[in-house]
Amino acid sequence: MKGRNKGMKKQVVSVVLTAAMAAGMLAGCGSSTSSSAGTSSAASSAAATSTAASSSASGADSSAASSTSAASSSVASTSAATTADASGQTVGIAMPTKSLERWNRDGSYLDDQFKDAGYNTELVFSDNKIDQQVKDIEGLIADKVDLLVVAAIDGESLTQVLGEAKDAGIPVIAYDRLIMNTDAISYYISFDNYTVGKLQGQFVVDQLDLDNAGDKTYNIEFTAGDPADNNATFFFNGAYDTLKPYLDKGTLKVPSGQTTFDQCGTAQWDTATAMKRFQNILGSYYSDGTQLDVALCSNDSTALGVAQAIESDYAGSNTPIVTGQDGDEANLANIVDGKQSMTVYKAVANEAVVTLDLGKAMLSGEKPDASLIDKSGWDFDCTYDTESYDNGTGIIPSYLLVPVVVTKDNMVKELVDPGYYTQDSDGYLHPTA
Numbered sequence: 001m002k003g004r005n006k007g008m009k010k011q012v013v014s015v016v017l018t019a020a021m022a023a024g025m026l027a028g029c030g031s032s033t034s035s036s037a038g039t040s041s042a043a044s045s046a047a048a049t050s051t052a053a054s055s056s057a058s059g060a061d062s063s064a065a066s067s068t069s070a071a072s073s074s075v076a077s078t079s080a081a082t083t084a085d086a087s088g089q090t091v092g093i094a095m096p097t098k099s100l101e102r103w104n105r106d107g108s109y110l111d112d113q114f115k116d117a118g119y120n121t122e123l124v125f126s127d128n129k130i131d132q133q134v135k136d137i138e139g140l141i142a143d144k145v146d147l148l149v150v151a152a153i154d155g156e157s158l159t160q161v162l163g164e165a166k167d168a169g170i171p172v173i174a175y176d177r178l179i180m181n182t183d184a185i186s187y188y189i190s191f192d193n194y195t196v197g198k199l200q201g202q203f204v205v206d207q208l209d210l211d212n213a214g215d216k217t218y219n220i221e222f223t224a225g226d227p228a229d230n231n232a233t234f235f236f237n238g239a240y241d242t243l244k245p246y247l248d249k250g251t252l253k254v255p256s257g258q259t260t261f262d263q264c265g266t267a268q269w270d271t272a273t274a275m276k277r278f279q280n281i282l283g284s285y286y287s288d289g290t291q292l293d294v295a296l297c298s299n300d301s302t303a304l305g306v307a308q309a310i311e312s313d314y315a316g317s318n319t320p321i322v323t324g325q326d327g328d329e330a331n332l333a334n335i336v337d338g339k340q341s342m343t344v345y346k347a348v349a350n351e352a353v354v355t356l357d358l359g360k361a362m363l364s365g366e367k368p369d370a371s372l373i374d375k376s377g378w379d380f381d382c383t384y385d386t387e388s389y390d391n392g393t394g395i396i397p398s399y400l401l402v403p404v405v406v407t408k409d410n411m412v413k414e415l416v417d418p419g420y421y422t423q424d425s426d427g428y429l430h431p432t433a
Helices: 019-027 062-069 101-116 130-142 159-167 193-208 230-249 271-285 300-313 329-337 348-363 371-376 411-416
Strands: 032-034 074-078 090-095 120-125 147-150 172-175 185-191 218-223 294-297 343-345 382-385 398-401 404-406 421-423 429-431
Touching: 090 101, 090 130, 101 120, 101 348, 120 130, 130 147, 130 159, 147 159, 147 348, 159 172, 172 348, 185 193, 185 348, 193 230, 193 294, 193 343, 193 404, 218 230, 218 271, 218 300, 271 300, 294 300, 300 329, 329 343, 329 411, 329 429, 348 371, 348 398, 371 382, 404 411, 411 421, 411 429
Parallel strands: 090 120, 090 147, 147 172, 172 185, 185 398, 218 294
Antiparallel strands: 032 074, 074 120, 343 404, 382 398, 421 429
């Protein structure tokens, strides 16, 4: 990606992981309640009871099990003590679902960051239902929130409701996933999504030493993400573009022939869907003993299903490389056990810090730009991009963080030492309580 202002400074940013964070890891938010309407007033009790599913520990059924137990829409409404900066302002936070571990982390981090800064918050989870997210956002607009932070379920489906937010004078930050075809978006905050895919692709290049492969060939299969998620194509393209020279040369081969995003996509990033598709691939193209060398998966929930398919249906004797993204607990266990090779970790605590500082500036009447990076002095890398992300109405100014590769060899350094996870006596990692 080009055209970024690379100004970066340092600041000590402590990762505050409270008991509410622990509940968030397991149930989405420590003060959430269920509501069929999916909205809640900012005056609601901060002591609202926690509900929703525990995040699954392992296995291909983890996503489905968590989704089954999630409420149709979970809402957290909390009031923090008003400070001079916050002036009683309320931030509405709309997350897609509790059925994926990472959105529980995002929601809780964002909620904690804004509350600690003195803002009132309303946090909603929409159970991966597009209509429900529209209703949830309508509720936040009706509650007259001062800022919306939205991680869209479907980046194409929020044009009308966010138009209503714009008409109401409520600015919108697109969080992690770009929201398309609306001029209501003020800023986009995410990780460098193309780089996520590049890191996965480069991992394969390095592990197989493809530059020195000579006449040797390897078989690879791709599993991409949700077609409704704008980020999914960036992940896929980053990986595919990195590996394309080796595909063109014939060093890498795809026995299934499935090499386009449309062929490899996984609706809602669903673990069971990814598993079933990969079982079909193994049965159709590898049952004769053909060796699978790489299963390139765009994220951890799909990698979980693919790893299960390999364990149950792969006839070969080797252990294929399996990639992922997010650092979900079940996948980190698979990395320890040798069932997954790596994951690209995105420190969503830092993403929440950027969102807070951007939101504070916007709510103070400022028009943030690249100078926000200098003023904030974050101790992590972030770039300001004004060329890469066009949502159909124009370029959306973007703050992009940098992800890291996590393997069995460096997981303590990257995840345990910063305080994101603890490691038990068996070597498994668990979200910090």
